[in-house]
Amino acid sequence: MPLLFELTGIRFAYPGRPPVLNGLNLRLDEGERIALTGPNGAGKSTLLHIMVGLLRPQAGTVVAFGAPRRNEREFHEVRRRAGLVFQDPDDQLFCPTVAEDIAFGPLNLGRSTAEVLEIVDRTLARLDLSHLRDRVTHKLSGGEKRLVSLATVLAMEPDVLLLDEPGNGLDEKTRGRLVRILSELPHALVVISHDASFRRAVTSHQYRLHDGRIGPSATHVGGGAVEP
Amino acid sequence: MHIVDALSDRAGHGSIRMLDPRLRIMAAALFALVVVSLSGLATLFTAVGLALSVMLAARLPAGPTLRRMAAMDGFMLLILVLLPFTVPGTPIVEWGGFTASAEGLVKAVEILLKANAVVLVLLALVGSLDAVTLGHALARLRMPANLVQLLFFTVRYIGVIGEEYARLRTAMRARGFRPANTLHTYRSIGYLVGMLLVHSLERSERILAAMRCRGFQGRFHLLDDFAYGRADALFAGLTAVACTGLLMMDLTYAAAV
Ligand SMILES: Nc1ncnc2c1ncn2[C@@H]1O[C@H](COP(=O)(O)OP(=O)(O)O)[C@@H](O)[C@H]1O
Ligand SMILES: [Mg+2]
Numbered sequence: 001m002p003l004l005f006e007l008t009g010i011r012f013a014y015p016g017r018p019p020v021l022n023g024l025n026l027r028l029d030e031g032e033r034i035a036l037t038g039p040n041g042a043g044k045s046t047l048l049h050i051m052v053g054l055l056r057p058q059a060g061t062v063v064a065f066g067a068p069r070r071n072e073r074e075f076h077e078v079r080r081r082a083g084l085v086f087q088d089p090d091d092q093l094f095c096p097t098v099a100e101d102i103a104f105g106p107l108n109l110g111r112s113t114a115e116v117l118e119i120v121d122r123t124l125a126r127l128d129l130s131h132l133r134d135r136v137t138h139k140l141s142g143g144e145k146r147l148v149s150l151a152t153v154l155a156m157e158p159d160v161l162l163l164d165e166p167g168n169g170l171d172e173k174t175r176g177r178l179v180r181i182l183s184e185l186p187h188a189l190v191v192i193s194h195d196a197s198f199r200r201a202v203t204s205h206q207y208r209l210h211d212g213r214i215g216p217s218a219t220h221v222g223g224g225a226v227e228p
Numbered sequence: 229m230h231i232v233d234a235l236s237d238r239a240g241h242g243s244i245r246m247l248d249p250r251l252r253i254m255a256a257a258l259f260a261l262v263v264v265s266l267s268g269l270a271t272l273f274t275a276v277g278l279a280l281s282v283m284l285a286a287r288l289p290a291g292p293t294l295r296r297m298a299a300m301d302g303f304m305l306l307i308l309v310l311l312p313f314t315v316p317g318t319p320i321v322e323w324g325g326f327t328a329s330a331e332g333l334v335k336a337v338e339i340l341l342k343a344n345a346v347v348l349v350l351l352a353l354v355g356s357l358d359a360v361t362l363g364h365a366l367a368r369l370r371m372p373a374n375l376v377q378l379l380f381f382t383v384r385y386i387g388v389i390g391e392e393y394a395r396l397r398t399a400m401r402a403r404g405f406r407p408a409n410t411l412h413t414y415r416s417i418g419y420l421v422g423m424l425l426v427h428s429l430e431r432s433e434r435i436l437a438a439m440r441c442r443g444f445q446g447r448f449h450l451l452d453d454f455a456y457g458r459a460d461a462l463f464a465g466l467t468a469v470a471c472t473g474l475l476m477m478d479l480t481y482a483a484a485v
Contacts, residue, residue: 054437076443084441090388091434096360096380103451108443113451136360138387156442 002066004028004160004188005051005082010060011212012043012050020046021057022212028160033189035199038209044192045087047209048162051190052079065159080109083153087164089145093137098129098148101137105156123155127181143174150181160188167198244286245356248460249365252353255467260346262471268481269334272341275474279348286352293351297344304343311336359383364452373448385431392427396420 005028013019020043028034036044049055050062053075062069064078086092095101099120106116124130127147132140140148146166153161166182167175175198182189182202193199199206208215244252263275283293312321317331354362359379367376400416407413436444 049437052441054440076445079441080443084438086434086438088434091431092438094381094384094435094439096363096384100451103449104439104444105442107449107451108445108447116451138384152442 002030003063004030004032004065006063007047007051008061008063010047010050010057010062012046012055012057019058019212021050024060024209024213026207026214028188028190030159031186031188032205033203034191035203035206036190036192036209036214037194037199037206042209043212044209045164048084048164048190048192051162052082052084054084080156081158082160082162083156083158084162085150085153085164085166087168089142089149090138092149092152093140093145096136098124098132098135098137098140098151101148102152102155105152109156119155119157123151126154127151128177143170146170146174147178147181150178154185158187160190161185163189163191163193165192165194167193167195243459244282244352244463246459247463248454248456249357249361250369250454251456251460251464252357253362253365253369255463256350256353258467258471259349262474263342263345266342266474266478267338268478269337269341270481271474271478272338272345274477275345276341276348278470278474279345279352283348283352286356288352288356293348296351297347300343300347301340304340308336308340311339364450365454367450368452368454377448385428388431389424389428393420393424396423 005026007024007026010021010024010026011019012021020041024047026047036047038044046055050057051064053062053069053072056070065081067074069075069078093101095104102120102123103116106119111119120133121130124133127150129144129147129151132144132148135144137145137148146169150161150163150166163182166178170178179198179201182191189203191199191203259279263272266272266275283290312328312332312335313326315329315332315335317329319327320330320333321328357365360383363376363379363383366379367373397420400420405416407417
């Protein structure tokens with residue numbers, strides 16, 4: 001199977017701090033769905049940001065979609081094909097209305113207005129969110145914000161979804177809805193989650209990030225492995 | 229928080245609220261320009277009358293609107309009271325070595341009328357637009373895109389920052405903080421404001437990162453569907469007639485004096 005991401009020997013430290021990631025390796029195959037766990041501050045969010053080039057590692061290489069990625073220009077394509085959903089939807093939803101926020105990505109990709117409106121409606125319908133189309137983003141509930149921020153990323157038609165704690169702060173019902181949506185999507189996934197049942201429901205393997213690297217023992221959730 | 233809510237509600241009724249937002253902004257701007265250039269008291273009273281009727285047509289609640297106007301007038305009160313004493317002219321009142329002039333009094337009344345007429349029309353035509361529509365209309369009227377985006381970001385995040393402030397304040401109160409006139413209070417409030425700034429800065433960095441993830445490269449695209457209709461043409465005509473009428477009335481009045 002073709003590789004979507006291959007990170008090798010990644011070392012990253014925030015200025016003036018000890019390295020967060022040190023000698024980290026990660027591969028993601030097409031259609032693969034993996035969960036990332038690890039203690040708070042282990043560097044999980046940092047890792048996703050490195051994958052889409054928001055942060056540059058001090059050492060190591062990022063190969064994505066078959067090409068090495070080193071500079072901003074090379075990462076533009078990565079960001080289109082790998083949709084990152086941020087931990088806090090308030091960081092992601094910045095447009096006045098839901099429709100405009102979903103349109104933001106496709107418009108940046110140079111789609112025409114007619115095409116964009118089509119994409120907006122299709123994406124909303126796909127997530128069963130059509131009733132939110134003209135709502136003002138900052139007045140949505142926490143759960144609605146979370147689902148809409150997933151929609152804004154899906155509208156870019158990415159091949160991979162990178163989700164940073166998507167189940168956080170959701171009530172039972174909305175969480176169930178998110179699980180259903182994610183299990184129906186065909187995308188390759190990297191999901192950060194502290195919730196074992198959520199991980200089991202939407203991913204097939206899980207990796208644990210610890211001491212700056214991904215633990216050698218990747219446990220197959222399907223194989224009945226117990227969480228370390 | 230209430231201000232933001234009031235600004236961003238799309239609900240609207242009344243004949244004026246159906247008009248195209250671009251037209252409402254332009255009409256208010258034109259009216260303001262005309263009113264500022266008027267000089268006769270009679271014309272100014274007519275302008276205020278017109279403004280009041282626009283307010284009624286927009287179905288603004290009279291009470292709160294007039295209270296807002298009073299608040300604005302309160303700000304100007306000091307200047308208005310001083311004007312008669314500083315503008316030289318025919319004395320009308322003498323008080324403790326200061327003389328109030330009739331010309332100064334007329335000037336003060338003129339300013340008061342102009343300000344009230346302009347603000348009333350702004351409240352009726354532009355104030356009833358929600359901030360989102362206002363931003364779009366301004367963008368379509370070729371306001372610089374950066375200013376429009378600044379407006380959008382302000383509307384979007386003022387509530388988020390407000391909540392952050394409330395959270396920090398609650399956390400302080402939960403640990404027994406009671407504001408008093410002490411160094412400790414001032415230092416704590418200083419930390420609070422500093423922390424809000426730091427949070428806002430970090431949030432802005434995260435927002436930019438999220439935008440870059442969705443292909444943002446410095447250009448904003450807008451989606452909207454404004455279209456002028458028959459009612460808009462009628463309103464544009466009325467505005468033109470009213471403004472020309474005011475100007476002509478002012479000219480004849482000036483010629484008569
Ligand atoms: N912008 C930053 N500047 C400095 N340190 C940071 C920054 N962001 C995160 N860190 C630190 O890097 C470590 C890893 O953070 P993060 O990747 O967010 O962890 P996780 O998502 O696994 O909880 C933490 O110790 C955090 O304090
Ligand atoms: Mg994190």
